[in-house]
Amino acid sequence: MGKHVLLVEDEANIIEAIRFLLSREGWEVDTHSDGATAVETIRARRPDLLVLDHMLPGKSGLDILTELRADPDFQKLPVLMLTARGQARDREQAEKAGVSRFMTKPFSNTEVITAVRDLVQLAQ
């Protein structure tokens, strides 16, 4: 498995922090901020891991995930969803849509790095 992660997130400073963290871990980090065009970008860039925000402009992370999982090429793509919506119902919806790991904001850097490592191991 390669080390290419796509971060779909609309908060510029979260993008910068996560990009820094994962780059330091040896990941090649791509970013994308618009929900409406996220699926096209994911299909075009074909990352090894997707870090996906829940609330995005244009289309929600949940809708993006549902659309991806309907595509056989992306059914096994590890997806870490970041969200400010941490209620049990939100987690259930994300799991139903096929999320690999669900993480509520504000998260710690260690949690993000550990989750990414775990997802990579599981995918191998």
Add this chain to the structure above:
Amino acid sequence: MMREALTGTRIRDRRIMVGTKQSELARQIGISASYLNLIEHNRRRIGGKLLLDIAGALGVELSALTTGAEAALVATLREAGSGAAMPEADLDRAEDFAGRFPGWADALALSHRKRAALEHTVKVLSDRLAHDPELAASVHEVLSTAAAIRSTASILAEDKDLSPEWRDRFHANIDADSRRLADSSKTLVGFLDVESGEAAVTGTPQEEVEAFLTDHDYSFAALEAGGADIAALINDALQLTSVAARHIARGVLERMVADSARVSLGDLSGAVQELGLDPPALAARFRVSVPCIMRRLAAMPGQGYGLVVSDRAGSLLFRKGVEGFVIPRYGPACPLWPLFQALGSPGQVLYQRVRMPGRQDAMFDCFAATETTGHVALNTPPLMQSTMLVVPIPTAGKGSGPDPIDVGPACRICPVADCAGRREPSILSDGF
């Protein structure tokens, strides 16, 4: 035993107040002390000459014995009974009940008043819940900013080998995010701060504009006179804290100036006296659109008319509320409002009497009409806005005029049970 019931209590209170013994008063009016005792304890009806004699003996007007604070008590009891779907025959015995069991009556009335206060609180909180989308966005903003700060701060604290360039960059990010967090926290508190009063709760640009207009009573005399500086008005408005709110307020004020140039409030007042509250006739008189005349009617000081403007997507662009006519701050309003019916009949002026459910079932005459806005271009769909004037019907006028239709504020906070227009269950029907 009806109103006379409490008369006994009033007689007893007055007699004690003037220091006359029961036996003495009985002797003066020619009845036995035991019979007067029954009267004073509301166990015997009283009226006519005997009541006049008692009033004379006690040196008070007759009305002092037949009306008083008890009327309010009886009204409260009737309201409590009505709320419990008590038959009219039983409601008519409220005064009897108050007379026979004054302590219980007071307790029931107190309980009813507390219930009414709680209902009001529930209504306010329900309204808050109805704001979910904005609330969710506000919470999301706070948590996302906190996430950015936490992540960036951890990098700064833990990475000792961070280059000066990255360190400076992250410091700048934290500085910017901490400012954002302060602003978004204030917004969030504004949403949740029910205690400080609804008028003080702002949070969205639309609410800021409403607070601004409400503080001016939706009336700007200087603008009407044509001598005011809109930019200065907006800059001086403490309520308009966001760029979006100032933008919306500018649009509202500019339209107000344009409308006032076409129809002065003085001329309109005279025309209303002549033609009555007839928006199409008034619009024809001034050669303006019906929505324009409705905006001017709503701007007339002291009239208390409400105004709602919507676009074709159902977004409420302008809200001037009227007591009893609940206009939701967020989300779609009741689809039965004439405001939305008018969108389906451009060019037609709709008139409909409506009844809004609530503790007083307030009624309103609503006039609604649609007009196109923006530029007209070939093969471009016109932008439409619907405007609805809301005229309160005084209690005395409820019995006359056309039959009203029942409308609500918004499904989520509407108690009407059987409604073809219902989009979602009401939270008021499940235990509220």
